Amino acid sequence: MRDALVAAAFRLFLERGYEQTTVDDIVTLAGVGRRSFFRYFPSKEDVVFPDHERCLADMTAFLAASGTEHEPVRRVCEAARLVLLMYAENPSFSVQRYRLTKQVPGLRAYEVSVVWRYERALAEYLRGRFTGRRDGHLRADVIAAAVVAAHNNALRSWLRSDGRGEATATVDRALEYVRSAFGPHPEPSPDERPTPAGEPPRAAVARPEDVVVIVSRRGTPLWRVVQEIETALGRD
Amino acid sequence: MRDALVAAAFRLFLERGYEQTTVDDIVTLAGVGRRSFFRYFPSKEDVVFPDHERCLADMTAFLAASGTEHEPVRRVCEAARLVLLMYAENPSFSVQRYRLTKQVPGLRAYEVSVVWRYERALAEYLRGRFTGRRDGHLRADVIAAAVVAAHNNALRSWLRSDGRGEATATVDRALEYVRSAFGPHPEPSPDERPTPAGEPPRAAVARPEDVVVIVSRRGTPLWRVVQEIETALGRD
């Protein structure tokens, strides 16, 4: 029934345009009652995005199931990938919809509001992970927006190419850019990752400008830190 | 006339709610014909955001008038500030509208689509400035989204405080965060910049996961480093 309505709607939308098609046209073509249309789709716009509701639910479930062992920024990037996978499931359908929304302002506005709900889901998750952190809410909102923008940038370029090529590769590259800008620490090199608890501090990543950086876990005995610094400086 | 319609509309919206108020109610209260309402506002939602159209035009003009002597990211931050200034012109009106949009889903959706147009204006400008740069479009979209998100974050926190306090200070801080992430050079945060030669090491940026980072210039006397670590750990 849903599928029949969606199919009928898209046939008419592509044939004579979205605004030139009334709900009555759709239901008569599908052979169902007008009232049934609004049972399955709260509005005429919703028939254009039939699976976003489910996808949004999947995303929130995915985020809700994340533990503290996941790095937050990486996690929201993975969540954004879920949306891409939904698009990639039906490339031809996605491309048709893209062409439609591109030229119907009302649909663009509706799509924007849908995207906004994804963004809020990501931001809410990040806010939870950033509680206590300085400017936690600000960082969460900004990073969520950046992830969504990168995702959409890559998605649209894939759609413009008529769904040819690997969508995931493009999106991953775009998300990698965001991760590099906001990463936990600007993408810690192995030298900058904290040492496992109990292990001695690792010392002295030599950066330009003669700067020494020591990375250590809080609570490490001081003498071990000093020892590490000494060897780092002495080796100079 | 516009003003009379806006005033009448908000009186009724605050009195009995947005959806419970019909356009006929507004025009009868304002004492004008129904047709005149739609002459000034293309839709019922537009009466809630009467000056966004002008503000968007101002922003695009501002960006169009920018030359290459302006640093792009800084420029879009200044453009975003224009929106804030519009809100700050009528704090009480802005706060009322904020409360309204917060609880009416339809208005939220409309506001989102308005915000999206601002974002597109910023992104278009940045795309122009980033032509030829690697991933120019991607960077433009992501930075525009980040700027808008930071702006909105600060704006909403100002609106939640009923418009008390300096709006510009909050927004500037938020935008500064974006600039620090995307600035011309990755712009290390003050805590991560090396200390000037001769100055004592600065200690202990507490990052999540119980990690302590010490940044110091190579050649700093060891005792000063240890001292700094001790105070950093001791403060815990």
Add this chain to the structure above:
DNA sequence: CGACGTGTGGCACTCCGTTCCCCTTGAGAG
């Protein structure tokens, strides 16, 4: 057989937004 829950169709209604036409007002030309 009848009661009941569920999914569907049909009708009528409200309201938004638009189209078409008429009215007033006021300025300028004859």
Add this chain to the structure above:
DNA sequence: CTCTCAAGGGGAACGGAGTGCCACACGTCG
């Protein structure tokens, strides 16, 4: 003073989206 013309406002009616209500056709269970 009258005619004309343009512009801004008002009114009537219409099309279409979305909703509420009720009736009907199925099934299942008692």
